[in-house]
Amino acid sequence: MAPERNENEGENADNGVLATTDGTETTGIGIVEGATAQVEVTLPTAFDEEDDFDDDVVRGEDVTLVQLEQPPAERDEVRGEAPATTAVPVASVSTASAEPAPKTAAATKASSSVASTSATAPAASDASRAELDHHERVRPRTSEITLQSRRLGDFEVDRESSDLLTADRLLDPAHVVRPEPEGAWRHLVYTLSGRRINLGDSKRARARKQLDDRITAPLSGGARFVPVLSRKGGVGKTTVTTLLGMALADAREDRIIAVDANPDRGTLAERVGRTSGKTVRDLVRARGDVHGFNDISQIVARDHTRLDVLASDADPHVSEAFSDADYRDVAEVAAHFYSVVLTDTGTGIVHSVMEATLEHADELVIVAGLSIDEARLASETLTWLESNGYAERVRSAVVVLNTSRPGAALVRADELDAHFRSRVRAVVRLPYDPHIASGSAISFRDLQPETRDAARELAAIVVEGLRASSVAA
Template sequence: MVTDRASGDEGDGGLGRARSVADGLEPAGGDDLATTLPESLTIEVALPAPVHEAPEEEAAVALVGTGVDPSVVAVLETNTTSISLSEPALAAATTPASPADTGSIAIADYSRRERMAGTDVGPESAAMLTADRLIDPRRGPRSAPEGAWQRFVYRTTFKRVNLGDSARVRARKELDARIDAVLEGGARFVPVLTRKGGVGKTTITTLLGMALASVREDRIIAIDANPDRGTLSERVTKQTRATVRDVVNKAASIQGFTDFTRLVSRDATRLDILASDTDPMLSEAFDENDYNVVADLAARYYSIVLTDCGTGIVHSVMRATLQRADSIVIVSGGSVDEARLASETLTWLEANGYGELVRNAVVAINTATQGTNLVKLEEIEAHFASRVRAIVRIPYDEQLAAGSVIHWSDLRPLTRQSARELAGIVIGGMPDREA
């Protein structure tokens, strides 16, 4: 209820008149006023609903684009949505972070995206000037194609038309990529073995090593672990007289890769060869413990270690070799007895707990052995296909048949291609291993 009192004239007379009107003793407008004012005047006014005022402790703080550091949270009520922050946190929330506070990594991660969205985040760091951001692949020069017809079109059109590589070149590059696949988790060991001698086991080891070393950028070594005087070192030009026995005797003094390379011979493809003992009186002395010493040193400096194993499959060196093996290559000749002995090698491995190695094995069939022309090689391949992962034929090559130094560049193209296929299959079947 609101009471309105009429105001009078200025001075005491006006004040007295106002009081008389309020008391109802005198007309408000004088003698000429028809009515008099009531004793009180009631006016109803619709006021808005009262607005709730949040207490000071519940005052909200707007955090625009700024995270809350958990270390400065003072109180967190699980039944409410308010967080009470200490004064340093409030100051940090209301003050924009400087580049020095956020660091270059945060700026590199967020500033370009936010800048494109129209947000001013300060200057960019140099880390944001990446090649992916700055270089337009459509404007860059394309490499000249490989292939007779593709190269002809490329040159006659003044490098305006690039048909790309030929199918053969693409296949070659794809095989290179398979051979050069990254292997995580340390050195990988690949024994090359069979129960029969004279089937080209040492030759296959050399070809496989050369095919790997000619493509891969890491280090490849082939170790002659034949306790019966192996001939692996005779497949490359000798650069040292050192053997596995010297590695065992000097193991404590080998402090780096340079020390180790003094004991090996290196081929033009960068394949390193570690020879076996040449003295037949000492050959039997190379046992399981000696092989482990050599293998431990080789694992320090090489990514792939090939082992040319002897025919003595029950020898202690064979046990140490198989325990380290990541994959195996079984060598078979093209005759009936050579194929049968190679299959019996797989049977022996399965019977002695190496079934997983057998299923992942690769059989290399050396077609340069005697009797190959009389045997159905496809039947040999069908037999091994039921037991192993892959089979590769190694064709006859005069340089390989000579049994002397092998020069990779002088081999027939088909021989090199077969060795490269063997290398790609071996690398492709390497089991995953944690780094």
């Protein structure tokens, strides 16, 4: 149905003013050529001061603004740049739906008619211009700039970091100075050639350095306890403890301590040759006052290889022997300051300290002599340990065949070696050394090379066992 015209239709035919806009959806709007069509538009009132609109964000509502295209002259008039009359664009604010309503053909024509409104329309008020400026400010932005923090290397590809300055990259192999070779004639050639010919280390020097690497391998975790056991006295248990401790302390950078846990009277401190006058009993009494290494260093004795030794109680007036509770107290303190704790146990394996010693043990060292009865007692020691819940420790143990007498042994050492290798992880032979047989204090540097190498081999095997046990745990 065609829209209803104004009562003064005949008089204002040239103006083409519609009385109402309800029927603007029809397509039969007649517009006289050369005339202008006017549509009554109700602009929204000024926004309430409590509305949630701000200059950039409209909270909770969707705003749809429709700005009609205007000639440049008319846009200048809307902004107040010219006092002439202006046309009013249509703006619709929708809060009910985020999707804009579809435009009909009639609405499109009406928009075109409004865009061509005559300049004879009354001038917009100051309030209308303010509202139009506000609509332009809240117009949604077509693009936004995203700021990101980037690493320097993301946009500076050619810039290198300091970690790329490695020795392999910077040092010229032709000018790298190799260490002086070890070995008599190799060092002579190196010297006579003006340090230009370096044949490298001798075979013996390379073996020694490889042994050093095995001994100095890092140990992760807390302190490790290695007791040295024997069911028979006089087979060299204290000697083996001393040599093992010296070999470890001489090569490693961490702290090593040897504890004399003989419940009667041990001679470990005498084999070191340096005593502090304090014993394990003093450490038990002062354990509550030990707060740093300086406190414990006043109780232990230190060897020239940096081996610390905690002597046993040698006072004959003491009525109570060193017990398993005392050993646990000593072990608790030693574990705070040392990486490896060696324990020189007493004769036999059924005395009071042995239970606490085996509880802390990470690896066992069994000492056997080169005689029938000494070898048999060592084998029985392994059987007793297997029968009392330490079978796993036996399989990872080390047996030391100590030669305490000069000359050829009466038993065949190869047969003993084969027997113990069938039960434990490794067997080490310790040769006879007159420096040890004298019974005086042991100086590690004064030992025969064969004895020193055997002690170092024992230390390397013990470290490898400790590393293997930490991985398995």
